[in-house]
Amino acid sequence: MSDHMTNSLSSNPQTSSNEVTIASTSSITFESPKLGGRQRDFIWPFFNDMGPAKTPGHRKAQCKYCLSCFNFAKLHVMYSHIAYQCDEIVTYNPNARKEIITRMRDFEQQSPPSRVRRRSSEAGSADQLLSKQYTMDRFTCRILSYSEQQNIDRYLLRAVIMNGISFRTVNNDFFIEFVKKLNPSYDLPNRKKLAHEVLTQEVVYVENKNESLLAEAAHLTLNIDGWSD
Numbered sequence: 001m002s003d004h005m006t007n008s009l010s011s012n013p014q015t016s017s018n019e020v021t022i023a024s025t026s027s028i029t030f031e032s033p034k035l036g037g038r039q040r041d042f043i044w045p046f047f048n049d050m051g052p053a054k055t056p057g058h059r060k061a062q063c064k065y066c067l068s069c070f071n072f073a074k075l076h077v078m079y080s081h082i083a084y085q086c087d088e089i090v091t092y093n094p095n096a097r098k099e100i101i102t103r104m105r106d107f108e109q110q111s112p113p114s115r116v117r118r119r120s121s122e123a124g125s126a127d128q129l130l131s132k133q134y135t136m137d138r139f140t141c142r143i144l145s146y147s148e149q150q151n152i153d154r155y156l157l158r159a160v161i162m163n164g165i166s167f168r169t170v171n172n173d174f175f176i177e178f179v180k181k182l183n184p185s186y187d188l189p190n191r192k193k194l195a196h197e198v199l200t201q202e203v204v205y206v207e208n209k210n211e212s213l214l215a216e217a218a219h220l221t222l223n224i225d226g227w228s229d
Contacts, residue, residue, distance in 0.1 A: 041075055042103065043075060043078045043079055043082065043100070044061075044078075046063065046064060046065070046078070046082050046089070046096075047061040047062060047063055047064060047070075047073065047078060048061065048062040048063075048064055049061060049073075050062050050069065053071055053072050053073070054071070055072065058072050058073065059072075059073040060072070060073060061073035061078060063081060063082075063086055063088075065086050065088035065089045065092065066086045066087070066088040066089075068081065068085075068086070079100060079103075079104055082096070082097060082100045083097060083100045083101045083104060083197075083200070084196055084197055084200060097204075098204045098207065098208070101200065101201055101204045102204060102208065105150075105201060143185050144183070144185045144186060144187075149186070149187060152186060153189055153194070153198050154198070154201075154202060154205075156170070156188075156189070156194070156198075157194060157198050157199060157202055158202075160194070161199075167191045167194055167195040168191050170188060170189065170190060170191055170194055171190055171191045176188060
């Protein structure tokens with residue numbers, strides 16, 4: 001890490017509330033920075049406030065770990081950067097990335113993206129014009145909720161990994177056509193999203209699940225099993 005990086009990650013208690021403190025154990029201590037008396041989002045302690053952007057009402061930001069700069073400090077971009085793009089944060093505190101991904105998943109489940117809400121609204125309006133005869137075609141074409149989309153992504157990831165299937169399969173035209181025949185409403189993730197975002201989310205989910213189980217266990221036994229076909 002450069003001297004500039006070391007200086008920006010100061011442990012001085014006199015630094016401003018926008019600073020991130022990294023202890024010897026690489027843990028991060030957060031304070032709640034405010035701007036104009038308003039509580040700022042949880043993601044801001046990971047970034048330096050670089051002042052006003054060209055567009056009034058917006059701020060510029062710089063990642064405190066990899067020093068990437070953003071001309072517009074949009075929250076979804078900042079969350080995505082820490083969760084999936086900044087490799088330096090893993091060196092200092094991998095738990096911070098896990099917490100960000102967990103927060104993103106919880107937030108997205110509570111407030112699905114506008115694209116999903118818009119599609120649901122359009123589907124609801126269309127349903128009012130249709131008869132109530134639920135045919136098979138209408139069932140398979142129904143709009144999937146955001147949680148259903150997320151769950152299908154997870155099952156797809158597991159099938160790909162556990163069967164040694166290439167991630168490139170999801171970009172294959174014939175595979176895409178096959179999935180669309182099963183349910184046209186399912187938004188199939190591309191290779192990059194499946195191998196990066198969905199995989200990272202699943203790793204965090206499994207780690208949190210394991211930690212929860214281990215915290216409740218009085219004893220731990222490690223066992224190795226093997227077989228051949």
